[in-house]
Amino acid sequence: MGQDTRAMIRSCAAGLVLLLVAGCATSPKEQAQGPIFFPRPPQKPRLQFLQSYSTEGDLGGGPSPFAQFIAGKSPPQREIGKPYGVALHQGKLYVCDTAISAVDILDLETRQMRYFAPSNDGRLVTPINIAIDHDGTRYIADTGRGQVLIFGSDGTFRGAIGKRSSAPVRRGHMAASRGLAPQRKKPKAAAAGLKPTDVAVVGNRLYVVDFNGKVVRVYDKETREPLFTIPKDPTDEDGKLFMPTNLAVDSQGRVYVSDIGRFCVQQYDPDGKFLRRFGAIGDRPGEFARPKGVGVDRQDRLYVVDAAAQVVQIFDADGKLLLFFGEPGSELALNLPAKVVLDYDNVRYFEKQVAPGYEIEYLVLVTNQYGSRKVDVYGFVRKR
Numbered sequence: 001m002g003q004d005t006r007a008m009i010r011s012c013a014a015g016l017v018l019l020l021v022a023g024c025a026t027s028p029k030e031q032a033q034g035p036i037f038f039p040r041p042p043q044k045p046r047l048q049f050l051q052s053y054s055t056e057g058d059l060g061g062g063p064s065p066f067a068q069f070i071a072g073k074s075p076p077q078r079e080i081g082k083p084y085g086v087a088l089h090q091g092k093l094y095v096c097d098t099a100i101s102a103v104d105i106l107d108l109e110t111r112q113m114r115y116f117a118p119s120n121d122g123r124l125v126t127p128i129n130i131a132i133d134h135d136g137t138r139y140i141a142d143t144g145r146g147q148v149l150i151f152g153s154d155g156t157f158r159g160a161i162g163k164r165s166s167a168p169v170r171r172g173h174m175a176a177s178r179g180l181a182p183q184r185k186k187p188k189a190a191a192a193g194l195k196p197t198d199v200a201v202v203g204n205r206l207y208v209v210d211f212n213g214k215v216v217r218v219y220d221k222e223t224r225e226p227l228f229t230i231p232k233d234p235t236d237e238d239g240k241l242f243m244p245t246n247l248a249v250d251s252q253g254r255v256y257v258s259d260i261g262r263f264c265v266q267q268y269d270p271d272g273k274f275l276r277r278f279g280a281i282g283d284r285p286g287e288f289a290r291p292k293g294v295g296v297d298r299q300d301r302l303y304v305v306d307a308a309a310q311v312v313q314i315f316d317a318d319g320k321l322l323l324f325f326g327e328p329g330s331e332l333a334l335n336l337p338a339k340v341v342l343d344y345d346n347v348r349y350f351e352k353q354v355a356p357g358y359e360i361e362y363l364v365l366v367t368n369q370y371g372s373r374k375v376d377v378y379g380f381v382r383k384r
Contacts (some may be wrong), residue, residue, distance in 0.1 A: 035355035036332060038325040038378075046323060047364065048381050049332055050353040052373035053093065053106055055079040061111025078113045080104050080374040083367040085129030085198070088343045089136065095367070095375060096127040096140070103127055103140065108349045122149060122157030125165075129198045129246070129339070133221075139206065141196035148196050148208055161208065161224055162194035198246040207247055207255065214241045216257055218272070230255055232272030239274025241266065246305075246339070250296040258291040258304065265294055265304055278302060278319050283309060286321040293339035297362060297380070303340045305366065310334045312366060326366070335371030340364065350379060359384050 037045035052058065056078040081099025088094070093106040094116075101124045102117035117124060125144030132138055136153025147162040195212040205227070206219040216230035231239035242261025249255055253270035256278075263281035265288075268274055279288045289308035296302055300317040311334065313324040326334035343363040354360050360379035367375055 039323055045381060047325060047378045048355060050350045050379050051377045052375065054372060054374040056113035059106055059111040059113060082369050083374050084338045086339055086341050086365050086367050086375060087130045087132045088346045088365060089132040091346060091349060093375065094130050094132065096130050098126055098128060101125055103130060116155060118155065118157060122151065131199045131201045133201045139199045139201055141199040143195055143197060146193045146195055148199050161219060162196065165193065200247055200249055202249045207249065209244050209247050209257065211244060214244060216244065216247060216255060228272055230268050230272035231274050236274055239266065246293045248294045248296045250300050251298055256294050256296060256302060258294050260290050263288045263291065265291060278315055285324055295340045295342045297342050305337045305340050307336060307338060310337060312337065312340055334366065334368055336369040337366050338369050339367045350377060354379055354381060357384055358382065
């Protein structure tokens with residue numbers, strides 16, 4: 001082999017190494033790219049993808065220097081296991097993590113993450129949804145305990161709604177790996193008891209979806225006494241619930257309940273009278289296969305998660321489909337989505353991510369139970 005040939009091979013090999021190094025140095029997550037909008041151009045942008053969270057590192061922070069000093073090395077990075085419910089309150093993201101029987105708290109100010117896993121009477125078993133009142137009071141729907149647990153803004157246990165299941169409980173291996181106290185075997189909620197799958201607090205009312213009872217139970221927030229159930233008329237076949245899962249309340253006090261048994265979202269007036277139905281069984285736009293999380297913005301646009309089709313669909317107040325996003329095979333496809341939450345109070349934490357020439361009206365949060373993006377944050381945007 002001649003010297004010229006050997007020199008050419010060395011040159012090609014060096015170039016290949018540089019390409020490989022360059023490719024390894026920048027992961028797809030780190031690559032610079034333009035803003036991602038929905039719907040896609042040339043249609044008018046309505047939603048912009050802003051951020052996703054799966055680990056403490058996604059906050060841009062990580063373990064504190066003190067924690068590293070104590071451990072003698074960087075401690076394991078905290079991560080979100082299997083999320084369902086989510087809430088955003090005063091710069092903190094609260095994620096119900098069913099994999100570790102805890103609530104993950106991601107602080108957008110300090111860029112730190114911690115686990116809320118109270119012991120004794122306030123111990124969590126299967127926290128599936130959370131609502132946070134204006135004063136920071138936390139209401140956690142726990143299907144494993146068959147109760148809605150109530151905690152103060154400082155995390156102190158204040159009581160519960162519903163009778164606690166007597167079955168033994170335990171935490172799985174994921175909890176042990178995160179340093180959370182072990183428990184006994186996880187129970188199934190008693191068939192005859194309350195099985196809360198969602199909770200919402202609006203004014204002086206507390207709304208609880210009871211999967212077993214096939215109703216939404218409405219309580220007085222202060223006294224915790226039951227007021228009435230939804231549907232108001234249990235003999236009304238149109239308003240009957242079969243397998244209610246999630247709920248939302250709009251600006252007029254109307255209640256929206258997703259029902260995976262009827263493949264739709266049911267709408268009721270503030271007193272529980274049935275009004276109308278959104279969607280029907282099917283796999284076309286505007287139809288549902290497994291409707292779960294629901295949210296309503298201040299213009300009464302309805303957001304609905306379909307866990308089977310793996311999309312979020314948006315309807316106007318008249319039931320007209322406006323937009324859907326997250327379908328498999330698309331950019332930023334959702335992966336077994338569960339919950340959608342709308343937030344107007346924490347926009348400032350994401351203003352730096354919005355595309356030039358746009359501003360955020362409100363945030364749209366979607367949880368994914370699997371995949372590398374556990375909590376996606378979108379902005380409902382408009383031109384400046």
